[in-house]
Amino acid sequence: MSSSNTGGPEEPFLRAAGMTKSFGSKVVVDDVTINFFPGKILALLGENGAGKSTLISMICGQYRPDSGSLTVHGKTCTFRSPKDALKAGIGVVYQDFRLVPPFSVVENVVLGTRSRPNRRAAARIEEIAAELGFQVPTHALVQDLVVGQQQQVEIIKLLFRGLDILILDEPTAVLTPQQSSQLFTALRAIADSGKSVVFVSHRLAEVVESADHVTVLRGGRVVADQPAHGLNKSDLALLMVGDGIATTTRAARNRPVGHSVLRLKNASTAGQGRDVLNGASLELHAGEVVGVAGVSGNGQRPLADVVAGIVPLTSGTRETQEERIAYIPEDRLGTGLVGSMTIAQNLQMRDYRSEKSGNPWWINPKTLLAQAEPLIEEFHIPAAASIKVSALSGGGQQRVIVAREVRDEPRILVASQPTRGLDVVSSTAVREHLLDIADKQGAVLVISEDLDELLEVCDRILVMVGGEVVAEVPRKEATRLSLGLLMVGSPDGEASQ
Amino acid sequence: MDFLSFALTSAIVLGTPLILAALGELVSERSGVINLSVEGMMLVGAATGFVVTFSTGNIALGFAAAALSGGALALVHAFLCVGLKANQIISGLTLALLGAGLASFIGRDFAGLPIPSYISPLSIPLLSDIPFLGPIFFERDIIVYAAFAAVIITAIVLKRTRIGQWLKASGEAPAAADAAGVPVFIVRYTAVVFGGLMAGIAGAYFSTVFVRLWSDNLTAGRGWIAIALVIFASWRPLLLVPGALLFGFLDSLNFQFQTMGITVSTDILGMSPFVITLVALTIVWWRQQRHGGAGVPRALGLPYERESRI
Ligand SMILES: Nc1ncnc2c1ncn2[C@@H]1O[C@H](COP(=O)(O)OP(=O)(O)OP(=O)(O)O)[C@@H](O)[C@H]1O
Ligand SMILES: [Mg+2]
Numbered sequence: 119m120s121s122s123n124t125g126g127p128e129e130p131f132l133r134a135a136g137m138t139k140s141f142g143s144k145v146v147v148d149d150v151t152i153n154f155f156p157g158k159i160l161a162l163l164g165e166n167g168a169g170k171s172t173l174i175s176m177i178c179g180q181y182r183p184d185s186g187s188l189t190v191h192g193k194t195c196t197f198r199s200p201k202d203a204l205k206a207g208i209g210v211v212y213q214d215f216r217l218v219p220p221f222s223v224v225e226n227v228v229l230g231t232r233s234r235p236n237r238r239a240a241a242r243i244e245e246i247a248a249e250l251g252f253q254v255p256t257h258a259l260v261q262d263l264v265v266g267q268q269q270q271v272e273i274i275k276l277l278f279r280g281l282d283i284l285i286l287d288e289p290t291a292v293l294t295p296q297q298s299s300q301l302f303t304a305l306r307a308i309a310d311s312g313k314s315v316v317f318v319s320h321r322l323a324e325v326v327e328s329a330d331h332v333t334v335l336r337g338g339r340v341v342a343d344q345p346a347h348g349l350n351k352s353d354l355a356l357l358m359v360g361d362g363i364a365t366t367t368r369a370a371r372n373r374p375v376g377h378s379v380l381r382l383k384n385a386s387t388a389g390q391g392r393d394v395l396n397g398a399s400l401e402l403h404a405g406e407v408v409g410v411a412g413v414s415g416n417g418q419r420p421l422a423d424v425v426a427g428i429v430p431l432t433s434g435t436r437e438t439q440e441e442r443i444a445y446i447p448e449d450r451l452g453t454g455l456v457g458s459m460t461i462a463q464n465l466q467m468r469d470y471r472s473e474k475s476g477n478p479w480w481i482n483p484k485t486l487l488a489q490a491e492p493l494i495e496e497f498h499i500p501a502a503a504s505i506k507v508s509a510l511s512g513g514g515q516q517r518v519i520v521a522r523e524v525r526d527e528p529r530i531l532v533a534s535q536p537t538r539g540l541d542v543v544s545s546t547a548v549r550e551h552l553l554d555i556a557d558k559q560g561a562v563l564v565i566s567e568d569l570d571e572l573l574e575v576c577d578r579i580l581v582m583v584g585g586e587v588v589a590e591v592p593r594k595e596a597t598r599l600s601l602g603l604l605m606v607g608s609p610d611g612e613a614s615q
Numbered sequence: 616m617d618f619l620s621f622a623l624t625s626a627i628v629l630g631t632p633l634i635l636a637a638l639g640e641l642v643s644e645r646s647g648v649i650n651l652s653v654e655g656m657m658l659v660g661a662a663t664g665f666v667v668t669f670s671t672g673n674i675a676l677g678f679a680a681a682a683l684s685g686g687a688l689a690l691v692h693a694f695l696c697v698g699l700k701a702n703q704i705i706s707g708l709t710l711a712l713l714g715a716g717l718a719s720f721i722g723r724d725f726a727g728l729p730i731p732s733y734i735s736p737l738s739i740p741l742l743s744d745i746p747f748l749g750p751i752f753f754e755r756d757i758i759v760y761a762a763f764a765a766v767i768i769t770a771i772v773l774k775r776t777r778i779g780q781w782l783k784a785s786g787e788a789p790a791a792a793d794a795a796g797v798p799v800f801i802v803r804y805t806a807v808v809f810g811g812l813m814a815g816i817a818g819a820y821f822s823t824v825f826v827r828l829w830s831d832n833l834t835a836g837r838g839w840i841a842i843a844l845v846i847f848a849s850w851r852p853l854l855l856v857p858g859a860l861l862f863g864f865l866d867s868l869n870f871q872f873q874t875m876g877i878t879v880s881t882d883i884l885g886m887s888p889f890v891i892t893l894v895a896l897t898i899v900w901w902r903q904q905r906h907g908g909a910g911v912p913r914a915l916g917l918p919y920e921r922e923s924r925i
Contacts (some may be wrong), residue, residue, distance in 0.1 A: 180794070181922055199921070201796035216753070216791035218784045229784055230795030234777070274793070508923070 129546060131283050131314045132177070135590050137186035139172055140508065144546065148338040154283055154314040159305060161325045161346065164335035165358055165541040166513020167500045170318045173335070174285050178210045179203035181323035190283075201230070209276035211316075213287040213512060213539075215268055219261035227275050227545065239278075246277050250304035264415050266297045273304070275529045276424075284308060286317040288512070290324060291539045294413055294567050295602070301398060302328040320541045322351040334358055338545045355542050375577070376404030380425065380530055381559045385434035386585070395420045396585030397434065402530060402561040407552060409576030410565040410587075411601050418565045418586035422534045425563055444468075446519050448535045448565075450512070452521045457508035461499060462490035464507050465522050494551055497521035497546070512539040516548075524551045531555050547574050552578045555578045569598050581605055622864060623751045627759060628825060629865025630856075632657070632817035632834075634762045636768055636841035637848070638853050639813025644845055645688075646806035647786035647914040650692055651707025654838025655714020656685040656811050657818035662722035664819025665829040669725055674733035678819050685815020688714055692699075693807035697800055700918035715832065722829040730827050734758065758820050763856070769793065773792050782806060786912030789900040789919035799919055814838065828843065836889065837866075843892045847899050848908035858895075864886050 130153035139147045147169040154160060164170050175181040177188065177224045178199030190206045198482035200210075217226050224235040224243060231240045245286045247254055250268040261266060269289060276284050286305075292296040302324065309315045309330075319325055326331065326349060334342040334357045342357045349491040380402040387395040393415045402408055404424075412418050423429035424436060426445035447453040455464050466486055490503035499517045501510055507518060516539060523531065533552060552562050552575055566572050572579050577595050581589040581604040589604045622835040636653050643650045650656075661682035668677030692710055734756045743753035773779040784792035785802045793799045821837070822829050842863055848854035869884045903910070 180795075199796075199798075200794045201798070204796045210794070212794065216788070216794040218788045218791050220783065220787055221780075225780060226791075226795075229780060229792065230797045235780075 128155055128414070130193060133189040134173075134200065134347045135179055135187050137173060138174055138184045139181060140159040140184055146338050147176065147183075147335075150335065150338070150340050152333055152340070152343070154316055155331070156312050156314050157284070157309055158195055158330045158533075159309050159315045159317070159328060161332045162316055162335070163322075163325065163354060163358055164322070165330055166517075166539075166544055167511040168335040168358075169338040169509065170335055171287055174210060174287055174316075174318070177203070178208055178285065180210075204230070204279065204281065207281045208283045209279065209281040209378060211269065211272040211276070211284070211286040211289060213291070215272055217260045217268055217271060218540055220259060221272075222259055223254055223256045223263075223271050226271055227278050231279060232498060233278075239397070242278060244273055246274050250274075250307060251300060252304065265292045266294070266414075269293070269301070273308075277308070282313045286315070288318050288320070288539060290321060291321055292414075292567075295569065298324060308414050322354045322542065325354060326351055329545075333356075337358055338568070358541065359543055373405045373556055373577075375406045378402070379404050379440050380436070380438040381390055382425065383435045383437075385421075385424055385431050385436060387424060387429055387485035388432045389420070393419060394585050395424060395434075397432075398424075398582070398585060398587050399434075400587055402508035402563060402582060404529075404559045404561055405556055407556045407562040407564060407575050410563065410582055411569060411572055411579055411605055412582035413605050414567060416582045418582055419534070420585070421582065422532050422563070424446065426532045438530070440529040442526065442528045443530045443532070444523035446523050446531070446533040446536050447485070449537075450515050450519065451508070453513060455507045458506060460504050460506055461494065461501060461510075462486045462503040463517055464518055465490045465493055465503075468522060468526075486523070493521045493525060496525075498547070513541060513544055517542055517544065520548055521552060524555065527555065527558055527560060529560050531560060531562045532565075533562065535567065536564065537568065537571060545571075569601055572596075572601075573598070618871075620747065620751055622867060625871070626860045626864035627751065627755060629866045629886045630859040630861075631759045631762045632825070633768060633837060633841055633844060633859040633862055634855055635758075635820065636814045636838060637809035637844040637859060638719070638762075638765055638852060639817075640841055641848065641850060641852060641855065642769065642782070642813075643807045644915055645786045645850060645912055646782050646803045647912055647917065647919070648693070648696055648803055648807050649703050649707065649916050650689065650807060650810050651704060651842065651846035652688065652692060652710035652714055652838075653810070653814050653841050654834060654836065655711040655718075656688045656814035657714075657821070657834045657838040657841075658832070658864065659688055659714045659721070660685040660815030660818030661822035661833050662718040662818075662829060662890070663815070664839045665730070665822040666721055666725050667910060668729060668733065668819075668823045669730050672733075674823055677823055678816060681815040682812040683819065684765070685813070686811040688717075689808045689811020690804075692811070693804045696918060697803045698870035699808065700920055703916050703918070711838070718833075719831045722831070725829045726832065727828065730823065732824075732827065734824050756824065758816075760822060766852050766856060773852065783912075785919075786914055789914050789917075793812030793919070793921060804920075811867075814841075817841070818900065833905030835885070837925035840888055842893060843896060847895055847901065849899075851910065865891060 132154040135151045137147055137150045138539060150173055162170050172181065176183040179200045179202050195206055224240050227243055228235050228239050243256050245605060254267050254270050260271060261537065287346055289301060293301060305315050329346040332346050333340060336358065378401055382398060382400050384397045384399055385395050386397055393418050398417060398421060410418055410421065420429060450459045463486065467491065486505045494503060497517050497520060499521065500514050507515055537548050540548060552564060556562050564572065564576060573593065573596060576593055578590055578592050579601065580587045581601060636657055640650060641655055663684040664677040664681030667680040668674045688710060692706055695706045696703045736754045736756050739753040743749045773783065781797045781802050784797055785799045789799045818834060821834055844855055844858045847858040865888050
């Protein structure tokens with residue numbers, strides 16, 4: 119944190135003052151003032167729905183603010199489109215990436231600039247990548263890259279344009295711990311070169327470690343704006359939620375482990391590439407929480423699909439008597455929810471055939487809304503039942519899925535990245551729900567890139583490499599280090615079993 | 616002229632309006648906007664082109680008017696779908712019907728009147744001397760050459776130019792294009808209007824060069840075939856050519872069997888292009904599903920709204 123101590127009264131690169139934005143009658147960002155300084159890394163924090171992404175969207179020309187003014191390098195600006203913001207030197211890596219999948223890396227990087235996707239551009243990209251320790255094949259198609267690489271492309275895109283304000287919305291939500299620390303090393307290098315870096319994160323540990331300054335939003339207003347120096351995780355959590363709500367999950371109880379409820383033997387799935395099952399075996403028992411760790415793209419996603427029963431096997435067997443299987447998929451809007459339908463409709467989606475929705479042939483909108491209300495209450499979904507799911511913040515959407523899947527006390531619950539993008543409080547709540555299911559003698563399979571999460575809730579942890587379950591570690595013996603080694607297929611990890 | 620060279624010749628002549636219209640549709644779809652009103656725009660172009668040519672005796676003016684009228688109809692589509700984010704399917708279908716009605720209205724007083732042949736074949740020196748193929752391919756009129764040239768130019772623009780990248784990015788990932796500073800709305804507007812111009816020209820070719828007559832519903836479903844052609848071609852310009860020639864050929868059989876005295880029901884022949892369309896669509900779609908990379912622009916049919924999520 120070399121630059122954090124210099125803190126003189128420098129001119130900010132960007133000053134956004136009095137920013138306000140409402141959707142309908144709801145004020146989402148309320149009179150926010152924020153400064154981005156050169157050479158500094160600013161962390162923008164806040165609960166799900168606090169207005170972080172909305173604020174960023176206004177700064178980068180995506181949304182038009184209702185009121186407020188932007189001053190960039192001392193000049194007042196109004197942005198009509200992202201293009202105007204780019205011209206002023208402001209670039210964003212969005213929560214959901216903005217890349218053209220069938221374009222190559224070079225084509226994506228030069229898109230919208232005056233450069234052509236030629237060798238010169240490729241050379242420049244490689245230069246930038248080398249400086250940051252990134253490895254991106256410049257001529258590969260973006261759709262063939264893994265998430266971590268796609269994000270690197272996004273960052274290169276901004277640096278290629280010579281932008282000096284870089285904003286990253288939840289950049290680490292989709293990264294493994296190793297990738298995250300690599301990212302922060304790169305961001306520090308970028309800041310040290312005199313640029314201004316802003317990032318949003320719900321992982322407070324990395325904020326403490328990497329930020330020079332924190333700005334905290336709560337309910338659309340700034341509640342804290344101070345140097346990060348001297349703040350620890352619980353200080354930050356307190357600033358975000360405003361009171362002493364529990365942010366750590368209760369210690370897991372000693373549950374009796376019951377009979378076997380699902381057995382997967384040598385399961386393989388169709389498809390090419392690494393992200394398939396390739397002879398994976400596992401067994402779930404009533405009343406236990408089983409974790410799956412692994413570097414992303416090693417078969418976790420098909421494993422979840424197979425256990426949930428939505429993808430057929432090409433070989434091997436899946437045995438289970440249970441029918442009440444619930445699934446929290448990794449891909450929120452793709453497989454989890456229908457964005458264009460309301461919260462009430464999404465909540466009801468599992469029950470369209472059951473008596474619970476009343477008549478099996480008719481959908482009664484009133485019953486639908488009435489049934490949604492208690493869930494919205496219980497799971498703290500931050501909007502009314504009649505609002506479209508796509509209007510919710512990332513965290514809000516996740517709560518809708520969790521509410522729908524957890525409320526019927528399933529016998530088997532498959533939860534893929536259940537707390538991705540959730541703030542501390544909501545994450546804790548979701549983990550509580552997982553443990554509750556196990557307490558009620560359900561079997562829970564948690565797939566997560568967050569090792570701390572696995573260590574916190576699981577009774578045993580499986581490690582996947584190349585579509586196989588290569589190791590199983592009881593929680594008591596597992597550590598971040600031993601799991602990390604097993605994940606990269608290191609013999610040391612194997613030996614420590 | 617023997618049967619084969621006659622068949623090939625008419626395949627080219629009848630394929631030309633298909634190429635023109637399909638190329639316009641392809642560009643529009645690559646930008647993310649599906650335009651189902653090609654038939655309507657062709658009819659309006661055919662009627663306007665005929666009326667103007669008939670009245671002024673200037674076929675260049677006729678083509679210009681046809682292009683403008685097709686483009687104007689497309690502008691309505693663009694305004695509804697890109698500007699107001701209306702449903703592209705509904706807007707397209709409505710405009711297809713509206714265009715047919717409008718065309719009947721424009722051409723009402725001109726139905727059945729003949730016009731002279733204004734455009735004569737332009738034989739290309741040397742190339743037209745190639746035995747057999749020369750006269751078929753290189754003694755055609757300027758519009759035919761222009762249509763083929765347009766295909767090649769479009770292919771190059773799509774592959775090699777910045778405009779091409781903008782177009783493809785707008786159709787694949789408009790939010791990404793917008794974030795990168797590509798003027799997505801302008802690109803989509805332009806692409807849709809270009810599609811309208813091309814469909815208008817295609818219609819005028821039909822009414823002023825090929826049949827040299829105006830009658831209601833003159834294009835008889837060729838606009839719909841043009842839309843199907845874009846799918847056969849997997850949204851790639853060069854692949855439009857074989858498809859268009861095939862349909863031009865099938866189409867020409869209708870005329871040929873009559874001249875040869877073979878009695879096949881013209882109704883059945885008239886249906887054949889559509890039957891082939893269904894068969895070919897099934898095969899092409901099935902292949903694309905199996906081998907992936909169907910080439911469908913990912914954001915095809917989806918309006919882009921900057922302030923809404925997803
Ligand atoms: N286009 C929109 N239409 C309607 N409501 C919206 C829209 N965009 C955001 N909102 C609402 O604004 C609030 C703030 O959303 P925002 O995405 O800024 O939150 P966030 O702080 O980024 O949360 P998260 O951590 O979950 O990403 C949410 O309640 C959301 O429902
Ligand atoms: Mg957000």
